[in-house]
Amino acid sequence: MNFEFSEEQQMLADMVDRFVADRYAFETRQKIMAGDGGWSRENWSALAELGLLGLPFAEEDGGFGGGGVETMIIMTALGRGLVIEPYLSTVVMAGAALRNAASQEQRAARIPAIIAGSHIMSLAHQEPAMPRHSFDVATTARRAGEGWRLDGCKISVPHGAGADELIVSAQTEAGMALFLVPTKLSGVDVVRATGYDGTPLATMTLADVALPGDALLGEPGQGEAILARVFEETNAALVAEAVGAMRETFDLTTEYLKTRTQFDVPIGSFQALRHRAVDMLIELELSHSMAILAALSLDLPGDQRRKNISAAKVQVGRSGRMIGQEAVQMHGAIGITSEYKVGHAFKRLTAIDALLGDADHHIDLIADADGLAA
Amino acid sequence: MDLDFTAEELAFRDEVRSFFREALPDDLRAKMIERRHLEKDDIVRWQRILNARGWAVPNWPVEYGGQAWSPAQRYIYQEEMALAHAPEGSPFNINMIGPIIARFGTDAQKDRFLARIANLDDWWCQGFSEPGAGSDLAALKTRATRDGDDYVINGQKIWTTQAQHADWMFALVRTDSSGRKQQGITFLLLDMKTPGITVRPIETIDGGHDANEVFFDDVRVPVENRIGEEGRGWDYAKALLGGERSGIARIGLSKERLIQLRALERDLAERGMLTGRERDRLRRKLAEVEVELRALELTQLRVVAADAHGAHAGHAASILKIKGTEIQQRMTELVLELAGPAGLATDAQAQANTAGEGWVEAAAPFYFTMRKVSIFGGANEIQRNIVAKSILGF
Ligand SMILES: Cc1cc2nc3c(=O)[nH]c(=O)nc-3n(C[C@H](O)[C@H](O)[C@H](O)COP(=O)(O)OP(=O)(O)OC[C@H]3O[C@@H](n4cnc5c(N)ncnc54)[C@H](O)[C@@H]3O)c2cc1C
Numbered sequence A: 001m002n003f004e005f006s007e008e009q010q011m012l013a014d015m016v017d018r019f020v021a022d023r024y025a026f027e028t029r030q031k032i033m034a035g036d037g038g039w040s041r042e043n044w045s046a047l048a049e050l051g052l053l054g055l056p057f058a059e060e061d062g063g064f065g066g067g068g069v070e071t072m073i074i075m076t077a078l079g080r081g082l083v084i085e086p087y088l089s090t091v092v093m094a095g096a097a098l099r100n101a102a103s104q105e106q107r108a109a110r111i112p113a114i115i116a117g118s119h120i121m122s123l124a125h126q127e128p129a130m131p132r133h134s135f136d137v138a139t140t141a142r143r144a145g146e147g148w149r150l151d152g153c154k155i156s157v158p159h160g161a162g163a164d165e166l167i168v169s170a171q172t173e174a175g176m177a178l179f180l181v182p183t184k185l186s187g188v189d190v191v192r193a194t195g196y197d198g199t200p201l202a203t204m205t206l207a208d209v210a211l212p213g214d215a216l217l218g219e220p221g222q223g224e225a226i227l228a229r230v231f232e233e234t235n236a237a238l239v240a241e242a243v244g245a246m247r248e249t250f251d252l253t254t255e256y257l258k259t260r261t262q263f264d265v266p267i268g269s270f271q272a273l274r275h276r277a278v279d280m281l282i283e284l285e286l287s288h289s290m291a292i293l294a295a296l297s298l299d300l301p302g303d304q305r306r307k308n309i310s311a312a313k314v315q316v317g318r319s320g321r322m323i324g325q326e327a328v329q330m331h332g333a334i335g336i337t338s339e340y341k342v343g344h345a346f347k348r349l350t351a352i353d354a355l356l357g358d359a360d361h362h363i364d365l366i367a368d369a370d371g372l373a374a
Numbered sequence B: 001m002d003l004d005f006t007a008e009e010l011a012f013r014d015e016v017r018s019f020f021r022e023a024l025p026d027d028l029r030a031k032m033i034e035r036r037h038l039e040k041d042d043i044v045r046w047q048r049i050l051n052a053r054g055w056a057v058p059n060w061p062v063e064y065g066g067q068a069w070s071p072a073q074r075y076i077y078q079e080e081m082a083l084a085h086a087p088e089g090s091p092f093n094i095n096m097i098g099p100i101i102a103r104f105g106t107d108a109q110k111d112r113f114l115a116r117i118a119n120l121d122d123w124w125c126q127g128f129s130e131p132g133a134g135s136d137l138a139a140l141k142t143r144a145t146r147d148g149d150d151y152v153i154n155g156q157k158i159w160t161t162q163a164q165h166a167d168w169m170f171a172l173v174r175t176d177s178s179g180r181k182q183q184g185i186t187f188l189l190l191d192m193k194t195p196g197i198t199v200r201p202i203e204t205i206d207g208g209h210d211a212n213e214v215f216f217d218d219v220r221v222p223v224e225n226r227i228g229e230e231g232r233g234w235d236y237a238k239a240l241l242g243g244e245r246s247g248i249a250r251i252g253l254s255k256e257r258l259i260q261l262r263a264l265e266r267d268l269a270e271r272g273m274l275t276g277r278e279r280d281r282l283r284r285k286l287a288e289v290e291v292e293l294r295a296l297e298l299t300q301l302r303v304v305a306a307d308a309h310g311a312h313a314g315h316a317a318s319i320l321k322i323k324g325t326e327i328q329q330r331m332t333e334l335v336l337e338l339a340g341p342a343g344l345a346t347d348a349q350a351q352a353n354t355a356g357e358g359w360v361e362a363a364a365p366f367y368f369t370m371r372k373v374s375i376f377g378g379a380n381e382i383q384r385n386i387v388a389k390s391i392l393g394f
Helices: A007-023 A026-034 A041-049 A068-081 A087-101 A104-116 A223-259 A271-297 A302-336 A341-354 A359-368 B007-023 B026-033 B040-053 B071-083 B091-104 B107-118 B233-242 B251-270 B276-308 B316-343 B348-353 B358-374 B380-392
Strands: A121-124 A140-144 A147-154 A165-172 A175-182 A188-194 A200-211 B124-127 B143-147 B150-158 B168-174 B185-191 B197-202 B211-222
Touching (some): A068 A271, A087 A104, A087 A121, A087 A165, A087 A223, A147 A165, A147 A175, A165 A200, A165 A223, A175 A200, A223 A302, A223 A341, A271 A302, A271 B276, A271 B316, A271 B380, A302 A341, A302 A359, A302 B276, B007 B040, B007 B071, B026 B040, B071 B251, B071 B276, B091 B107, B091 B124, B091 B168, B091 B185, B091 B233, B143 B168, B150 B168, B150 B185, B168 B233, B185 B233, B251 B276, B276 B316, B316 B358
Parallel strands (some): B124 B168
Antiparallel strands (some): A140 A147, A147 A200, A165 A175, A188 A200, B143 B150, B150 B211, B168 B185
């Protein structure tokens, strides 16, 4: 049992913390959000220069071979800064699909470019008429000679608008499959939307899009299994990001309790608020523990891995809502203004619960499996 | 980072586990599983079995019979004890007065008391709370006046658990009221057979009689039975209440209860006593509490690991106590819900109704009595005050 970072991990943590502290002051973030594309290519290059974009990729693909703990470290720091660059979309989510399912050629054509910061990717899975958190996509992929033809519509694609290439889930005759779709192809239409949490989103329509044979990731029918794994890795990362956002929220709130005065005393002297701040801390610590569990579960056998990550997503969903709401409440009106960081952290925490299965969804998975024990 | 116990820790766990499996008498295990009341003799018997193994008082200093265990080993010991359905023993003897005498007692007091405390030859009770002094313990008024080589005590204690069984009481009394209320408190050891002591039982909402009022009417206590210096009792009491951190959240107990709850739920469903909808609902509730319990367990392990490094997160014990007691109480709600209307009768007739399923008639008393865990040992509101002060600095 060891909860300490290794020396390298500590250096990594210091490095990302410094990146966030130097480059991601709240005012800077607001400017980036309002700017072109909604995120900063300059910051992205800086992340590439630090080597952070290559972290979870295998050394043979040009990466650093980092595991769950390394991703947790990065995501926690990015969560603290409410960083909106496409780390989760490109490196974690699309990266997981490439790591788990792509051929040597497919990886060689993309991973070095991702690591260099010149290739933005994301995953396009959600659809307008689909039951939430399911694999039941209506997008179709038909065989056409050596290649494929895709038709369908995808929504809420994170960072879809700025992406060079999207991984698209579609039904084939042999079951669901994943396809690598460059966004510039004819028949692909990507319309930008903006998430309430500041994440640039996209709606993507595919109208008879022609793809070559090597656009297929894995085999037809393997899409579900690949996506399940991708979602596990992404959820472990999301949970860590949430812990960062919660810690920032908690720190801002306790600072406010110390400095805001009403009735001639700091509002932190009111017991009603003091006790609620303690409850926020308890939720934060429980979530932190579960982020560690999720990060360390990625290499466990399937059943235990899934359950642990679900449990972490449950904890973070519940705690994130509580901490976000309480932080806003204890700030009073300033808490609901766009000019103040707490509201933005609250929104990101809200979005994290909605992504890839909310707390209730994951509770059902655990309940159906008769609990967390193996 | 990793969550695995070391090979030595695993070997230790196996050793503890097989010892508990073999050494715990069957009748005791059965009582524990059904949450039936333990008699004094049950607890004494078990304590002596542990003592013979050298494990009665592992947290004491080694020279007085303790074990030089790591925080992880202590954690494992506690968890295995709970999973084996073994009783915890008397906290008053093991966690409170023993360590206090070992740390602050005279040589004569150590010789006289420690071995008997460990073997439960003497049963101790805690005389701190008074009608006017609960959370604000320093407001206590029971007076001790010096008369030659004795103190003469007059006043009243309340909520004294198992005073009816006790051979000895450790008590806080007031020897001086002139200064701050934390000053002028003295820590005394009282022989419960001393003339002038009256014990009166208080019935609690579970129907039990473990709580008592204790009255003192000119009770004479020799000065040699004082711990440390006169007027410094508050310091010793604080050391005592600071107590044990590794087991405060009672994770093992809650784990054991969760296993039992799942087994009961399955059994009831198989016998057609739960509708599909009830079953779904229960399973979701069990999943919810299990997630929190897992999160708390890992948080406890983070504290255990930090302790092993000598790092001391000051408010960690309070956080573990708050959440640990909330989870314990949640478990009792779930047992109660499982028992349903069959759990209404809790007297002798109930046993006939439920054909010997002890847990059903024990469910409600268990639920009612477990409300205590967020009240004693520093009420959860007091714990929140402690944490708030630590995070806000005022
Ligand atoms: C089952 C049981 C066994 C016990 N056994 C013993 C024993 O063996 N020996 C012994 O000495 N004592 C014993 N106690 C007493 C126990 O220590 C006290 O109950 C405890 O200290 C609380 O005191 P009180 O009951 O007087 O409640 P009070 O202190 O009157 O508190 C009442 C309520 O007010 C809250 N409150 C009080 N102060 C504050 C504050 N500053 N801020 C916010 N809220 C506050 C409390 O949290 C509680 O909710 C036992 C209690 C129980 C329930």
